[in-house]
Amino acid sequence: MRSMPTIYLDYNATTPLLAEVREAMRPFEEEHFGNPSSVHAFGREARAAVDESRETLARILEAKPHEIVFTSSGTESDNLAILGAARARAEKGRHLVTGATEHHAVLHAMEYLGKHEGFEVSVVGVDETGRVRPAELFAALRPNTILVSLMSANNETGTLHPIGEIGPGLRKRGILFHTDAVQSFGKQRISAAAWGVDLLSISAHKFYGPKGAGALFIRAGLPVTPTMLGGFHENQRRAGTENVAAIVGMAKAAELALWETEDRRLFQLTEKLWEGLNGKIPGIRRNGNVRERIGNTLNVSFEGCDGESLLIHLDLEGIAASSGSACMVGSIQPSHVLAAMGVPAELARATVRFSLGRATSESQIAAVIDKAPAIVARVREHSQKV
Ligand code: PLP
Numbered sequence: 001m002r003s004m005p006t007i008y009l010d011y012n013a014t015t016p017l018l019a020e021v022r023e024a025m026r027p028f029e030e031e032h033f034g035n036p037s038s039v040h041a042f043g044r045e046a047r048a049a050v051d052e053s054r055e056t057l058a059r060i061l062e063a064k065p066h067e068i069v070f071t072s073s074g075t076e077s078d079n080l081a082i083l084g085a086a087r088a089r090a091e092k093g094r095h096l097v098t099g100a101t102e103h104h105a106v107l108h109a110m111e112y113l114g115k116h117e118g119f120e121v122s123v124v125g126v127d128e129t130g131r132v133r134p135a136e137l138f139a140a141l142r143p144n145t146i147l148v149s150l151m152s153a154n155n156e157t158g159t160l161h162p163i164g165e166i167g168p169g170l171r172k173r174g175i176l177f178h179t180d181a182v183q184s185f186g187k188q189r190i191s192a193a194a195w196g197v198d199l200l201s202i203s204a205h206k207f208y209g210p211k212g213a214g215a216l217f218i219r220a221g222l223p224v225t226p227t228m229l230g231g232f233h234e235n236q237r238r239a240g241t242e243n244v245a246a247i248v249g250m251a252k253a254a255e256l257a258l259w260e261t262e263d264r265r266l267f268q269l270t271e272k273l274w275e276g277l278n279g280k281i282p283g284i285r286r287n288g289n290v291r292e293r294i295g296n297t298l299n300v301s302f303e304g305c306d307g308e309s310l311l312i313h314l315d316l317e318g319i320a321a322s323s324g325s326a327c328m329v330g331s332i333q334p335s336h337v338l339a340a341m342g343v344p345a346e347l348a349r350a351t352v353r354f355s356l357g358r359a360t361s362e363s364q365i366a367a368v369i370d371k372a373p374a375i376v377a378r379v380r381e382h383s384q385k386v
Helices: 019-029 041-060 074-089 104-116 134-139 163-173 244-255 259-280 307-316 336-340 362-385
Strands: 068-071 095-099 120-124 145-149 176-180 199-203 214-218 284-287 297-302 351-355
Touching: 019 244, 041 068, 041 244, 068 074, 074 104, 074 145, 074 176, 074 199, 074 214, 095 104, 104 120, 134 163, 145 163, 163 176, 259 284, 259 297, 259 362, 297 362, 307 351, 307 362
Parallel strands: 095 120, 095 145, 145 176, 176 199
Antiparallel strands: 068 214, 199 214, 284 297, 297 351
């Protein structure tokens, strides 16, 4: 592929595969291609690799290997957690609680249960920084609440919810707790036990692993009704032949994650980016929690700009950013995350998410600060004409 002189600032959409990860995966795409369910030597080899990867992820999450179920993505992991746990508990109650800024993989699964399976769903709002207020969440609980799902870090703003504060309170009430940790895994240390969560979702391509690989932590003994049927894989919790190479790659990527060290570096860089932009461009506003956030994400609204044109002009200047969630490309709907935070629709449409990662350097950030004022001025001028 042709190499492009592009500054990639869209790591929340996806990350590149690390060379070490590709190297770890290669044998399982070539000579060790067996099906882990086969009894012969080829199968046993593949099974051993899947088991070893499960142990690695369990160790990192401070969980037990049998508590990890491999899935095809973060979306499938969120779906299995919500549909599976709610269906398995439906006899005990039919009330579910989630947050207004969740990813659609959570919100749509909740909506589906509400529309088609007789569940009631309460959606708890957030403050102007995108953080849920624990008191408000606890006030939404009812005697028949069986499950709460709340993400750890938001994909559009980077804002962190106080998961560790909420978990023990739900545990005390016997309510299941799922967290979508897709954006925080690899950045923020996560302990399933310390957070008091029963279900936790991750996705490999957000932490320099392959696309199409995810996992769900399911606390030992917790019944979860499968959403994929047709086999006894993953301890009867997720049918389908395991993607061995991707699973091996996900475990390798988790082992190589840089956690807080890199998170702190990127925190400084996003601060620098914000200060640089704010010092040079009038009429801009930062969205999200300034302190309680993953370090790599900066969400900025540019008054008087059309967001889509801004992204295109940034791209033409070699800067790859995003308007928010990748799933919204082609849609003119303003982000539901920003709407929940009270950002007016007009401003939400004029928003860019910069998400930084391993290859982001001081000089790249300086280049963005240098180029952005002229790009924004051009887009503003053009937006006024149309
Ligand atoms: N949850 C969050 C918070 C995400 O950011 C994403 C992806 O953008 C997902 C879930 C879905 O993950 P995947 O792309 O692996 O399906």
